[in-house]
Amino acid sequence: MPPLEPVDDRLQQAMKWVLLALLPGVFVAFWFYGWGVLINLILTALSALAAEAAVLQLRRRPLMPTLSDGSALVSATLLALALPAYCPWWLPISAAASAMLFGKHLYGGVGNNPFNPAMLGFALVMVTFPQPMTHWPSPHGVDLLSGLQQVFGFGKLPDAWAQATALDSLRINKSLTMDELFASNPAFGHFGGRGAEWLNLAFLAGGALLLHRRVISWHAPLGMLASLFIISLLCWNGSGSDSHGSPVFHLLTGATLLGAFFIITEPVSGAKSPGARLLFGAGVGVLTYLIRTWGGYPDGLAFAVLLMNLCVPALERFILARQNRTVP
Structure with missing residues (x-):
């Protein structure tokens, strides 16, 4: 058995702060969507750790340094928040x-992934299982037993428990004005999606904590939010x-602020230099809007992130070339 590898203390501390900063979002999501959020979280966390452990065993690598760095739990938490509450158990x-398999260990594990692992996992199930991925619950309480029955398929919730999201409703709208949509459609809140606007504000609070602790830099979030x-x-x-x-609707609807502070700031698949981070974030913001508005998916954040992951080497070369031209 190979000797244990030392845990990267900086990575471990950064992942702890990210998990802490996600807590307000987890609490608000639980407040609006109930036990389905926590069921998602348990399923994604156990699955991510089990998949990572299985791959490490196949590679004959020690388990604990990698399992204890927190990166798998961060990806699992992001997925739990991005997936619909009360979706079938096999989806999370x-x-x-x-x-874990295709976004992380296919490329050699943590520190080597060219794509954001959570967004790759999300995009794969979105493309493969589009119907359950659009089956979002209405923001109301569902008791634990009914939620478990819905998730594991041995019971059904009432017919009116689910509804189209605000982004979905806006995309298919042909006749109602925005004022009429906000007044008549329960998916809309005060400024954005009902529930989603408060959830995005919770992610904003968590992002502010990460900026204050200097776990992330401001460049990519500013680029994304400004361009959007x-x-x-x-x-x-x-x-x-x-x-x-x-x-304001686009900033407070969907996964906008979750993406700005917790997804595009992923240090491995994202850009490294400040200028490239700004361009990376700006590209994600523009692509997210284009996919939301004219694409086939109501919230295009995951696909926007993956497309911009492909552009990271070109962005870094572009910024380096500009810097070299400005040197006297």
Whole structure:
């Protein structure tokens, strides 16, 4: 058996802070969607750790240094928050296992992944199982027993327990103005999606903590949020029936702030230099809006992140070339 490898203390401390910063989002998601969030979290965490342990055993590598660094738990938590609450049990298991196998260990483990593992797992189940991935519950309480029955398939919740999300409703809207949508559609809250606007504010609070502790830098979040705000402002035509939503709507709906502070700041698959991080974030913001508005998926964050992961080497070379040209 090979000797134990030392745990990267910086990585372990960073993952602990990320998990701590995600707690407000977990609490708010539980408040609105109930036990399904915690069921997702348990299933993704157990699946991610089990998949990682299995791969390490096959590679004849020690378990504890890798399992204890916290990176698998961070990916599992991100997936639990991104997946619909009360989705079938095999969906979070498939997403978490795919994230570990195809997003992380296929490339040699932590520190080598060119793609964000959580977003790769999410994108794979979104493409493979599109119907259950769009089956979001209404923001109301469901008791634990009913939630378990729904997740494990031995019972059914009432017919009205699920609804289309605000992004879905806006994308298929053909006749109602924005004011009418907000007034009549229960998926809409005050400024964004009902529940999602508070959830995004919770992720903003967690992101502020990470910035304060210097776990992440401000470049990628600023690039993403600024570009999403600008493009949605330029394409916004007010409250008409063909409106694509205001800038505030796009900032407070879907997984916008989760993506800005917890996903695009992933240090391995993201850009490294400050300038490249700004461009990386800006690309994610623009692509997210384009996919939301004209693509086939209501929230294109995962696909936007994966596409920009492919562009990271080119962004780094571009910034380096500009720096070299400016050196006298």
